Amino acid sequence: MRIVLTGSSGRVGRAIYNALAPHHDVVGIDRAPFATTEITGDFVDGVLLERAMQGADAVIHTAALHAPHIDTIPDTEFERVNVMGTHLIIAAAQATGVSRIVFTSTTALYGHAVKANACTWITEETAPQPHTIYHHTKLASEALLENAADRSLQIRVLRMSRCFPEQADRMAAYRLHRGIDVRDVADAHVAALDNDGPAFQRFIVSGEPAFLPTDCRHLASDADSILRERASKFSQAFAERGWSLPASIDRIYDPSAAIGALGWKPRFGFKEVLAQLDRGSLEVLPVRKATSGRFD
16 A cells, blocks of 8 residues: 555654555655655645645544643644644545545543543543643544545544653553553554444554453552452562552543454553563653652
8 A cells, every 4th residue: 555644753653654664655744854754844735745645545644733732832833733734634635536544643632531539431432521722633633534534535533542651660550541552553553544344433542451440430549459459460560670559540541442443452561661661662761769659
């Protein structure tokens, strides 16, 4: 397949490029130059997009402004890049006959759906409750894509959970309920390029939970005891390193729909986080004793 990849110089974009390149012709677009980027420029440009999409089979659209930009970039720029950019992606795909768009979204847009002093089990049926411009623009982009989906343009939206480098204890714990390895994110995008089914599909992409929905009533206040029951190897690994187990867990992202529909499965759980830490990977940050065991 010939695939146009926006945001190809970014961390997630690079991972997707690496997963695609051995088997597909990939055209990367990003305003920052990198070895994974063929076209350097602002993707919010209909002419550029139509030129890039000539002869393409699919688009993976991961380019966006993200949460770290909120305090330094005006809301109007979020609207231009995230929403208008998605509109132009759709228009260019329709104009050039591209048959599928895979869109990188985020579980962060569930926002206020996560209740204080409780643990929320989140699926695709959970209503998003965004609380920042980043979340609002991602949700608006999803709406544009859903409205555009039809028999000639298949749309797949992937709401990915937390996957950026963090302290190893926090990152390992998150793999049990709200985190994912960037390589698993990339594999999910590849899987979404050719699965069958309705024209529009939306999936949560996260690590496989260590818990059951019925555990939620205890996880908010007594997570450490549930962890010892449900994730004994994880608990043992924390004890061996002198790390404290999280005392509470406030959300669980359920990827079972993606696993079933995409033929995809996350491969890198908490053990990989510990292995990366031990070999000095830049994907994992060292644990600072002053904050060990605190998972906000």
